[in-house]
Each structure stands twice: as C-alpha cells, then as structure tokens.
Amino acid sequence: xxxxxxxxxxxxxxxxxxxxxxxxxxxxxxxxxxxxxxxxxxxxxxxxxxxxxxxxxxxxxxxxxxxxxxxxxxxxxxxxxxxxxxxxxxxxxxxxxxxxxxxxxxxxxxxxxxxxxxxxxxxxxxxxxxxxxxxxxxxxxxxxxxxxxxxxxxxxxxxxxxxxxxxxxxxxxxxxxxxxxxxxxx
Numbered sequence: 262x263x264x265x266x267x268x269x270x271x272x273x274x275x276x277x278x279x280x281x282x283x284x285x286x287x288x289x290x291x292x293x294x295x296x297x298x299x300x301x302x303x304x305x306x307x308x309x310x311x312x313x314x315x316x317x318x319x320x321x322x323x324x325x326x327x328x329x330x331x332x333x334x335x336x337x338x339x340x341x342x343x344x345x346x347x348x349x350x351x352x353x354x355x356x357x358x359x360x361x362x363x364x365x366x367x368x369x370x371x372x373x374x375x376x377x378x379x380x381x382x383x384x385x386x387x388x389x390x391x392x393x394x395x396x397x398x399x400x401x402x403x404x405x406x407x408x409x410x411x412x413x414x415x416x417x418x419x420x421x422x423x424x425x426x427x428x429x430x431x432x433x434x435x436x437x438x439x440x441x442x443x444x445x446x447x
Contacts, residue, residue, distance in 0.1 A: 288321045289314055291385060296325035297333065297357070297373070303382035316389045318366055326357035331383070333359045334374045342370035342386055345379035366391040 291297050292310050300306035316322075324333045334350035336342050341350075353374065354361070363369065366389050373383040 286319050286321065287315075287317070288323055289316065290323045290325060297331055297359075297383070298326070299373075299378050299381045299383045304384055306382065307385045311385060311387050314387070316363055316369075316387050318363055318389060318391055320363045320389070322361045322363065322371075322387075324354075324357065324359040324361070324371075326359075328355065328357045331357065331373045331375055331378065333361070334372050335361070336370045336372055339368065339370065339386070342372060342384060345372055345377075345384065347372070347374040347379075350374070363389045365389065 292300070292306060295306075326333075332353055332355045334347065334353040336346060336350050340346070350372075361371075369387050369389055371385040372379040
C-alpha cells in the first residue's frame with residue numbers, strides 16, 4: 262500500500278509540473294460582438310477596444326466579418342496603417358471569419374482594403390508582448406475614448422467555439438495521469 266501511495270504522490274507532482282509549465286493562449290474577438298466593421302465612432306472604437314486587451318505571442322485575433330463585405334490586410338508599418346495604404350500588404354485575408362495567430366512580439370497593424378473602409382476607421386493597431394505575464398499599455402500618443410454607441414451595422418455572429426478552453430487543454434495531461442494512477446491502484 263505504501264508503494265501505491267508514493268506512486269500517487271509522485272504522479273500528482275508530475276501533473277502539477279506539467280500544468281505549471283503550460284501557457285494559455287487567448288483568443289481575442291476583434292471589437293467583440295460588433296466584429297470587424299466600419300465603426301460609427303471611427304478608429305477610436307478599435308483604439309479603445311485594443312487598450313482593454315493584453316496581446317501575447319501565440320494569441321489569436323478573430324476578425325468576424327461577412328465574406329465579400331470586408332477583408333483583413335496586414336500592413337507592415339505605422340505609416341501604412343495611418344495612411345490606409347492598400348498597396349503591398351504583408352498579407353490579405355478575404356474570407357470571414359479570419360483567425361490570425363500572433364507569432365511575433367511588437368507592433369501589428371491591420372486594415373480593411375474595401376472602398377474607403379480604412380479611412381472611415383476600420384483599422385486596428387496592437388502591441389504584442391513576448392509573454393503573457395506583461396500587460397500592454399496603449400500605444401503612446403493614443404487617446405482613449407468611450408466606445409461608440411451601437412450602430413445599425415449588422416455584424417456576423419462569432420463562429421462556434423470548437424477550440425478547447427486553455428484550462429481544459431492544460432488539464433488533459435493531469436486527467437490522463439490521474440486515470441492511469443487510479444487504474445494501477447485497483
């Protein structure tokens with residue numbers, strides 16, 4: 262019985278170590294339930310939203326929009342972002358919803374290239390940190406404003422969540438190990 266108890270204790274220690282080392286990935290739905298739209302309050306809506314988020318390498322941006330009505334272009338610089346430069350984007354996604362995994366730390370810029378959507382405020386600038394323990398302050402020189410009043414713009418509903426939550430994903434090794442230990446005790 263003492264051997265089984267030691268095995269159980271060691272198993273829980275291993276499981277705890279596995280859980281402690283796992284980092285949670287956060288999915289950020291751009292502009293929450295409104296989605297990737299031309300905001301009625303202009304670009305301030307995206308600035309305000311981004312200021313409430315903490316972005317880390319590995320996180321996922323979810324742009325909810327109707328295919329054919331918008332797109333998501335990744336632009337390479339603040340100048341291209343501010344000027345709504347549509348030529349030579351790093352990439353352009355045209356099928357909504359679009360999920361973009363944040364793979365590098367630093368400044369990231371996104372615009373819609375449809376018509377004058379970007380000029381009307383459909384653009385997003387974020388700062389991505391190297392890890393999830395550091396909070397991201399708003400970029401220098403930005404002002405925070407109250408969110409715009411709800412508009413009559415129809416946003417596509419968020420996609421069904423088929424991904425596991427970070428806690429559930431992190432708990433899988435512990436559940437598996439615990440099941441094995443329980444099976445060995447019988």
